[in-house]
Amino acid sequence: SGGLLAYADSHSDDNKSIIEQSPKEPQKKKVVVLGTGWAGTSFLKDLDLKSYDVQVVSPRNYFAFTPLLPSVTCGRVEARSIVEPVRNIIKKRSGEIQFWEAECLKIDPANKKVICCSNVEENAARNDKFSLEYDYLVIAVGAQVNTFNTPGVFEHCHFLKEIEDAQRIRRTVIDCFEKAVLPGMTEEERKTNLHFVIVGGGPTGVEFAADLHDFVHEDLVKIYPLVKDLVKITVIQSGDHILNMFDKRISSFAEQKFQRDGIEVLTGCRVIRVSDKLINVKMKSTGEDISIPHGIVVWSTGLGTRPLLRDFMQQIGQGNRRILATDEWLRVEGCEDVYALGDCATIDQRKIMEDISSIFKAADKDDSGFLTIEEFQDVVEDIIIRYPQVELYLKSKHFSEVTDLLKDSEGNDRDAVTIEGFELALSHVDSKMKSLPATAQVAAQQGAYLSRCFNIKEKGKHDPEGPLRFRGPGRHEFRPFRYKHFVQFVALGGEQVAAELPGDRVSMGRSTQWLWYSVYARTAFHTKMD
Numbered sequence: 001s002g003g004l005l006a007y008a009d010s011h012s013d014d015n016k017s018i019i020e021q022s023p024k025e026p027q028k029k030k031v032v033v034l035g036t037g038w039a040g041t042s043f044l045k046d047l048d049l050k051s052y053d054v055q056v057v058s059p060r061n062y063f064a065f066t067p068l069l070p071s072v073t074c075g076r077v078e079a080r081s082i083v084e085p086v087r088n089i090i091k092k093r094s095g096e097i098q099f100w101e102a103e104c105l106k107i108d109p110a111n112k113k114v115i116c117c118s119n120v121e122e123n124a125a126r127n128d129k130f131s132l133e134y135d136y137l138v139i140a141v142g143a144q145v146n147t148f149n150t151p152g153v154f155e156h157c158h159f160l161k162e163i164e165d166a167q168r169i170r171r172t173v174i175d176c177f178e179k180a181v182l183p184g185m186t187e188e189e190r191k192t193n194l195h196f197v198i199v200g201g202g203p204t205g206v207e208f209a210a211d212l213h214d215f216v217h218e219d220l221v222k223i224y225p226l227v228k229d230l231v232k233i234t235v236i237q238s239g240d241h242i243l244n245m246f247d248k249r250i251s252s253f254a255e256q257k258f259q260r261d262g263i264e265v266l267t268g269c270r271v272i273r274v275s276d277k278l279i280n281v282k283m284k285s286t287g288e289d290i291s292i293p294h295g296i297v298v299w300s301t302g303l304g305t306r307p308l309l310r311d312f313m314q315q316i317g318q319g320n321r322r323i324l325a326t327d328e329w330l331r332v333e334g335c336e337d338v339y340a341l342g343d344c345a346t347i348d349q350r351k352i353m354e355d356i357s358s359i360f361k362a363a364d365k366d367d368s369g370f371l372t373i374e375e376f377q378d379v380v381e382d383i384i385i386r387y388p389q390v391e392l393y394l395k396s397k398h399f400s401e402v403t404d405l406l407k408d409s410e411g412n413d414r415d416a417v418t419i420e421g422f423e424l425a426l427s428h429v430d431s432k433m434k435s436l437p438a439t440a441q442v443a444a445q446q447g448a449y450l451s452r453c454f455n456i457k458e459k460g461k462h463d464p465e466g467p468l469r470f471r472g473p474g475r476h477e478f479r480p481f482r483y484k485h486f487v488q489f490v491a492l493g494g495e496q497v498a499a500e501l502p503g504d505r506v507s508m509g510r511s512t513q514w515l516w517y518s519v520y521a522r523t524a525f526h527t528k529m530d
């Protein structure tokens with residue numbers, strides 16, 4: 001299948017970094033990694049330190065195991081048990097990685113350097129800035145919360161992104177109880193203090209609500225028995241269902257569990273303002289505005305792009321995008337030698353229809369203007385590697401349904417495929433494209449993938465044929481990144497867990513936290529790609 005993969009790159013010429021290799025480069029290439037979250041640490045885990053000089057920049061000198069962060073809010077899990085110091089991670093590697101506890105303030109792709117600052121918050125006037133040069137830059141800075149410019153959210157809501165957030169939420173929840181039992185409070189005032197509102201019915205919001213419910217009903221009611229009947233937990237969701245990114249069975253399982261637990265779920269409802277004591281929402285169906293008294297609001301919806309990347313996107317011509325785009329090799333579009341992975345970026349998946357005529361030309365080896373059925377089948381096998389949507393499409397269809405499209409108007413089998421037939425056969429494939437979720441699993445797999453590409457790259461062409469290598473002599477050395485979905489859990493409280501498994505399977509029911517934890521840790525770090 002020679003040369004088939006070359007067509008896809010006719011649109012871009014920025015592949016040189018991967019293609020051109022200097023065989024006897026005496027100096028190690030300088031790699032700068034921004035961020036020590038799921039993506040960054042997973043990239044560092046297996047990177048070949050004999051080939052690279054690595055510097056890591058992050059304002060936090062630890063990695064946080066975010067799936068258990070909601071459980072920290074309720075003291076079920078200790079904060080220190082879900083963090084791992086970066087220096088420990090680095091120590092485990094033989095070879096040197098330098099770590100700088102600092103925030104990257106600016107990326108300067110024209111001069112291939114980044115500008116960092118070690119005390120952004122403490123004293124901006126002091127000169128603690130330094131710059132680092134790179135040959136390759138790996139951006140893994142994650143996302144920040146998105147308030148959608150809703151007034152009052154920054155001032156009056158809690159977020160749940162960092163360890164400190166979880167600890168602050170825990171203190172505030174207990175404070176709410178302390179306030180509610182003070183003498184001289186009216187019953188209304190006590191109820192207001194004990195109304196816990198969560199905005200966002202995604203996995204994080206749902207898990208927090210479930211943990212909070214358990215915390216309140218297992219622990220706090222014993223300490224504050226006077227007010228135990230005044231507690232209320234409400235989840236506000238703009239869509240029609242909570243957990244609507246999961247299988248319907250999971251979302252209704254969760255809704256039923258919440259109903260039994262007395263957790264109120266307000267769906268079809270948009271937050272328009274938050275103040276010290278009130279949260280105002282608009283019901284989408286009726287247009288009605290309601291104002292709800294609260295003790296605490298936890299804002300757990302929306303991902304936004306960090307200012308650092310906004311500025312970078314302006315510089316490289318991605319200024320009108322919402323989120324930084326890479327190609328399927330995780331290379332930032334429009335910027336040489338810069339890679340981005342995890343929550344801070346999205347893969348701009350190439351549409352097959354944009355390349356359809358060059359694909360056809362490459363497959364039609366004798367330039368006859370037709371493909372034989374065998375040539376057609378060959379080319380489909382090849383394009384599956386380049387365009388993951390083809391595989392999703394074939395999974396949803398039977399292969400014969402695709403070849404059925406190759407029948408002529410009388411229903412007779414064609415013995416050859418014209419460009420029109422080829423286009424028709426593949427015309428629905430692109431509708432199967434979907435962007436990857438912002439999860440630890442995706443971030444960790446992308447980190448592992450990228451370090452493998454980096455390791456192969458510097459070893460040169462004599463490297464044995466690895467699974468990442470292409471079969472044909474295309475312009476790309478590596479297969480594009482491919483996400484493998486193993487399992488995603490949502491803990492619903494009371495040891496109830498819902499899991500979305502590969503192949504449209506779901507599993508719901510009782511489990512234990514430690515089992516969930518151990519399975520999670522194994523699957524999220526799973527790096528096998530073939």
Ligand code: FAD
Pocket residue numbers: 034035036037038039040057058059060066067068069070102103104105140141142143160161162204306308341342343344438439440441442443489
């Ligand atoms: P992050 O892990 O957020 O890491 C970003 C890193 O960049 C951090 O080290 C940060 O300090 C650093 N950084 C930020 N700004 C700068 C800068 N200017 N310069 C240098 N460094 C910088 N996913 C799941 O798959 N399953 C779950 O159960 C799950 N539960 C979650 C629960 C909660 C409460 C949260 C918040 C997230 C959860 N996620 C879960 C999502 C998962 O945590 C993210 O998808 C994942 O962390 C993304 O990894 P990342 O490396 O891209 O970003």
Ligand code: MG
Pocket residue numbers: 034035036037038039040041140141142342
């Ligand atoms: Mg990271």
Ligand code: MG
Pocket residue numbers: 036037038063064065066
């Ligand atoms: Mg993280």
Ligand code: MG
Pocket residue numbers: 341342343344345346347436437438442
């Ligand atoms: Mg992403």
Ligand code: MG
Pocket residue numbers: 364365366367368369370371372
């Ligand atoms: Mg032919």
